[in-house]
Amino acid sequence: MCTSCIHISVQSNGNKSEAIPSTRMILSELVDTIFVFVRISDDNNTIGTIFIFQIDMACRSFIKNGSHLLRPILFSRTIVNGTQDKPPFPKVLPFGLPLQNELPEVKSVPDTPPNHQVYPNISRRLLECRGIEIIHNKLIHKQYGIMALAPGLMKENHFNTIRDMTNKRIDMERCFSIWRVDPPWHPWYFKGLNKKRGAGKGSLEYFVTPIKANRIIIEIGGSLSFDYLYRTLLTIAESLPFPAIPVSQELLDKWEAERNEIQEKNINPLRWEYLIRNNIMNCHRFTDFYDIEFARYGPKVR
Template sequence: MFSKIPFLQPQRLIIIHSNGIKNFKPPPNFDHIDFPEKPKLRFLDKVPILPPNVKPPKMQKKLKLMRGPEEVHNTLLHKQYGIIALGGGRLKWGHFEMIRLTIGRKMDANRMFAIWRVDAPWQPITKKGQGQRMGGGKGGIDHYATPVKAGRVIIELGGKCEFKEVKDFLHDVAMKLPFKAMAVSQEILDKQKEQERWEEENNQNPYTMKYIIQNNLGGCYRWLSPTDMKYFCKYV
């Protein structure tokens, strides 16, 4: 026996066309924007330049340079667009070149500009050769890097353009960085701050992470690190 399939009636497409005066928003005004002398990102040195009679110094790891929030370079100077770090990490020279080449190729230099908001690689990272024994002193300098904290603005991009024009290639660059990052505009940053303020004022749950850590609920002091006690597990 074959099951009966109900006959499907073709649906009629009704198009309603309304005539009248259209109200479109005026285009944004970019007369207040000041362009720098060089619109593209400048080339950064792979190795810091030292005097000829100075031996390149070595450093400790200093993980504190990547932990916690960025307290200085966390706002957009030109109040337009940029890439902001969501976590800590190190930028190598290859990441700087990837950012410079990608943005220089995708942006329109006639009406856009981009500037660096991070320093060139300056922190020496040491490494021992393959198969060496333990001991023997600190290894030689392998490369240089730039430590970045959460909330640090990596680059800024502005000019006579809207966010929808630059969002795609800024997002592509942010996804290739060695830490979590995102493409932002000034409106996005303002909304995030307003959302954080609203959540803090309207929170009805008294058991926040700050309350739990400060009161040692469940004996959490046994497995929390000093960084967790300082930032209340907000920055990993």
Template sequence: MCFPRIIPVSAGHGEMPTQKGSGCLVMLDTFVTFLGKVLGEDVESLWGAGVVDISIPDRPKLKFMDKVPSVPKVRREFKNLRDIRGPSTEATEFTQGQYGILALGGGYLHWGHFEMMRLTINRHLDPKIMFAVWRIPAPYKPITRKSLGQRMGGGKGAIDHYVTAVKCGRLILEVGGHCEFGEVEHFLTQVAKKLPFPAKAVSCQSLKEMRQAEEERRHKNQNPWTFERIITSNMLGIRKVLSPYDLTQKGRYWGKFFLKDRV
């Protein structure tokens, strides 16, 4: 079923409209909710199609990220690879936009990756009807490096640059506005292919379907010899070669990698 495009207005939800003739748009959310109940369709799919009124922020483009954190003194730290291991518990759901880039593995983002994403998306973004927001912080983790030709020893090296740790299942950024997924998918995919870890352009609806497919695949599994059952029963003494982390994650994550084919 086709719905008309909605012209963006300056008034938000619950506010008095500032443009003449836009009073009917303020009650559009209630109408779409009622329409979704009558037609039996998901309101989120109607919102992703641009039916529900979406307010465009004053600064719709991605903001510049600092290359160095603005703190007096940054302490040097260990590698701490647990920052990119396993599933993410932060920024896993959409908050403002309808489309975004989802990380399918763990890794570190350098400042150059931030600039690549910012320049590419802002170039294709129409600020009148679209907006984009970050879902990850600026580079904060210090990475040390010794100068070329220096002998071993002498303590830890000086800080060379800063990175941002990203876990699997985290949203990198969000894009929203009065647009379809087909209008933003090409440049979101272009950005996702240049990231240092597997990533994918998703929408609210496709992300929901992806998680439902994983859950359905787990419930419909007919193989009784699952990884969880083998390690729980300690078959052939396999626990002596596994870590406690394999017991908690059921073997679905191997370091920063996500094993999607394992049930």
């Protein structure tokens, strides 16, 4: 049980002021507690001020059927169930971000090169997937994205899955999304079942996009926080044919700082780069070209 006290005072516009005697009422079985401050005006002149302490939905019937001074409260104040601890996200994107809100649809079949009636045959070239990505491994707009942890091939259905999940599950009025990978361009051939082997390549089945490790797949940003987007980005990453995780710029900076710290505090002079560069113990005899080309520190030894 809790009580409520309503005090009404009226002040005229003239030099003299007159006050209405205080009215004290007891309202029982009140649940919520709110504070209301209402100014009642008549013909653009302030007549009085009403301050209500601890009023609830239960006293609306009293306000509606009570004095005419209390009736404007019903129309001046709307009681909202629940509270909002955080302000809503702005719908205007920060300056400098792209205006492309939704991921566009990609072509499943690339354009035929000039002077060719059909797409030319290409070997599988699995070398496109080997090694660590050294160019597209950073976020352009310094916000959020999805990074591949292992190499793989992306087909048309993977692009469509990413596009549908991103455009439907994320509020695109408050953020943007862009592709960081090329549309499918590499032809992939396949022989049907119960067919003889040999006799050249099989028929063209579909096109794929080779992906290296540490490659950024998509980039998302705007006025939304990383915690708000994490679950959606994790679901998108799990739908890919290779291991991938959602990342942010803070997370990438943290990983880079840890790698730099390990290199700076390493007291062992015989590092991998030093051994390969100086051919210590004739290591070039059993070191392959691909071991140097596709290693993490391979570009430093070339």
